[in-house]
Amino acid sequence: MGADDKKELKALKCAKCGGDLVKGSRSHYDDEEEETVTIPVARCIQCNTEYDQHTSEYYEVFADDLTYDKDSTVFKLGLKGKLKGIEYEIIGRLRYQEEEEYEKSTWDEWVAVSEDGVFHYFVEEDGRIDSYEEYIPESIDMESSGSSIEFEGKKIKKSEGYIGRIVLAEGELPWTPEIGEATLCYDFKKDGLNYTIEKTDDEVSITKGEKLSHGEIIDAFNIGGYKDLYANTLKKRKSFRWESRIYLAAMLFCLILSAYSCLGDKPVPGVMNSKSIFMNNSPVNDAEGSVYESQILYGPFDIPEGDKLYNVSVQVNQQVEPLNLEWLSFRFMLVGESRLNDLSEGKINDSALLGDIFENIDALPEPLESYVIIGDFWDEEGRDSDGYWHESDLSYDTDFVLDDAGKYYVYLELFSNNKKDVNSVVFAISQSKGYRYYIVIFFVFFILWGVSKIRSRSYNELPFEMSE
Secondary structure, eight states: OOHHHHHHHHHTBOTTTOOBEEEEEEEEEETTTTEEEEEEEEEETTTOOEEOTTSHHHHHHHHHHHHTTTTOSSOOTTOEEEETTEEEEEEEEEEEEETTOSSOOEEEEEEEEETTSOEEEEEEETTEEEEEEEOOOSOEETTSSSSEEEETTEEEEGGGOEEEEEEEEEEOOSSOOOTTOEEEEEEEEETTEEEEEEEOSSOEEEEEEEEEOHHHHHHHTTOHHHHHHHHHHHHHHHHHHHHHHHHHHHHHHHHHHHHHHHHTOEEOTTTTSSEEEEEEEEEEEETTEEEEEEEEEEEEEEEOOOSEEEEEEEEEOTTTSOOOSOEEEEEEEEEEHHHHHHHTTTOTTOHHHHHHHHHTGGGSSSOOOSEEEEEEEEEEEEEETTEEEEEEEOEEEEEEEEOOOEEEEEEEEEEESSOOOGGGEEEEEEEOOOHHHHHHHHHHHHHHHHHHHHHHHHOOOSSSOOOO
16 A cells, blocks of 8 residues: 555544544534525544534545546646746646535646746636736735735725635645645735735735636647637637527517507407396306306497407406405307307397397307407405415406407306496407517527527537636
8 A cells, every 4th residue: 555545544534533534414504594404524433523614624535526527627737838928837736625615616726837937827717717926016914904904005805705725736736735725815806917815824925817718728838639629619609699699689679579569459449339238146056155147248349350369358447346355257258240140040139039049158059159268356365474465366368369350249257256247347359469479489589599698608619618
């Protein structure tokens, strides 16, 4: 067994009793989340001591969960190249995990050395690469106040700091790091550049840098195998960006058409001008008890255009008689005059005969109506765990295509648990230009836009993550 293996086995022992450490979990109530949460911990199998993410032992045990994707990177040890006129060689790597995160939240710090022996750092995180060099500030005061750091006249809130824990170290590094070693970090911008202050128990170091594209790294280190893949990725992302713009324009066009359609609806006049009441709040017994039924026939009225889209709206007129803690059901039937005339054998003005026809409408061998709607209105209140509530539904509307123009009647049946004024339910018919369909098409384009937008950022032929 090699020395490295012995060191690893020693690192996975409990500091209290020397027992083996294994992966475990702990549940507790989180006041912020207001629920019970389960977090990972390292646990000794002998004394049951737990080590959470604030301990080095935790990172020793969970290192494999935080480094499984360590080979998914554009960099590698020994890589040599020339960036902005300076030659570099990658000599080492450190991977950090943010201490406060239970899920994987890592970044890699690749250590390079220039031809002059100066250290340089390439930070790789979430598909982004930043190039950093060591920096000596004109002034810095880590304890300028209890809540901030003074850096060349700029105040940096200490609350914005975070702790990174080392979970991977490889290569020839300028010092000997330990797994779980903690570093307090502050990231900020100043004069268009990125700065990082890193504070450990031994020292404070500052680096400054800027973002680099993967293309710059591929060219600088002459990574030929990735050049075509990088170019193809950029080309496809650009095409997806153009697609998303086209879909965005189509969405805007649909909204304009929808607004125009709303303004362009043509009401069918006179639909409620004439009516015959066949039944008015007659009590009817059914399985649920006694209800009241009304039957009204409206019309005739003229619908001049066939093969068109029409909208029907039915609602409770609260000014005539409000619906108050009760329910009301309706059946709306649009009936052609010619059909009704045939069924009544020309006696279409005989109110008693029409009443008999509609009384037995469900027993007819063929449907009398051209279109039918069945719906409910209701008004309710109550109490639950959130307190008092009051809800109501007092309107209903839908679209339909009418095949034939001509004269029509509307037969309206009302059922309610209380007697209701037959004039409290009103309806309207209008020729619609179908704004709802433009809204449906809008959402189709919205989904396509979202997919294209995501793919314009995420499409990738490279074997590692790339954000730009």
